[in-house]
Amino acid sequence: MTRAIRIAVLLLVAVLGGLWGAAFLTRAPGEGLGAAFARLAGGGSTPPSAGGVALPGGVSIGGNFTLVDGDGRTVTQDDLRGKLSLVLFGFTFCPDVCPTELQVIAQAMDLLGPQAAQVRPVFITVDPERDTPAKMKEYVAQFHPAITGLTGTPQQVAAAARAWRVYYSKVTPAGATDYLMDHSAFTYLMGRDGSLRALFRPGATPEEMAASIRANLG
Structure with missing residues (x-):
């Protein structure tokens, strides 16, 4: 039975991985990766409406979490409801992808103009050992005043990462004196109800x- 379960899990991972790869390769111009994934997973040719992204049965993105913001206030999934949310995982010592993607979020917020008031961008650390609330607050302020930095205990961060299917791992490059965090770097657009609406790949x-945000504001 154990072997059968392992095989089933490996097959599921292979199928999902293949779908994500196919979605990336077959996206139509202007089509988000999440929309392309949902189109392929559903077997249809029409991307889902702005009302939501359908994922295969049993697969969900987002969920319960408890973290703290830069002022030490507790933030949960309920605090993200009522507005659209842009959620990115990373860490303040990140040398490349994190500052790049935060800059993209900041520029997108500026492009939205007054509509930006309906969006809450959130940066969640995967490095709680070094990323204190004060450090997170100082870091996100360099990009945009609307971005909220969240951290917590290692257990709380792990729970949030599981909710968004985020991979992360501590690595120490050869010859380095300190560690880095290897992590996935998608930006998630969550609806007012907490459901996934779009998934933005790095770049x-x-x-x-x-x-994509404007399409989901209605």
């Missing part, structure tokens, strides 16, 4: 992100 433009 998405501010214009693409702003256009």
Whole structure:
């Protein structure tokens, strides 16, 4: 039985991995990766409406979490409801992808103009050992005043990462004196009800992100 379960899990991982790869390769111009994934997973040719992204049965993105913001206030999934949310995982010592993607989020917020008031961008650390609330507050302020930095205990961060299917791992490059965090770097657009609406791969433009946000504001 154990072997059968292992085989089933491996097959599921292979199928999902293949779908994500196919979604990336077959996206139509202007189509988000999440929309392309849902189209392929559902077997249809029409991307889902702005009302939501359908994932295969049993697969969900987002969920319960408890973290703290830069002022030490507790933030849970309920605090993200009522507005659209842009959620990115990373860490303040990140040398490349994190500052790049935070800059994209900041530019997308600027492109939205007054509509940006309906969006809450959130940066969640995967390095709670070094990323204190004060450090997170100082870091996100360099990019945009609307971005909220969240941290917590290692257990709380792990629970949030599981909710968004985020991979992360501590690594120490050869010859380095300190560690880095290897992690996935998708930006998630969550609806007012907490459901996934779009998934932006690293390298998405501010214009693409702003256009997808506008499509989900109705």
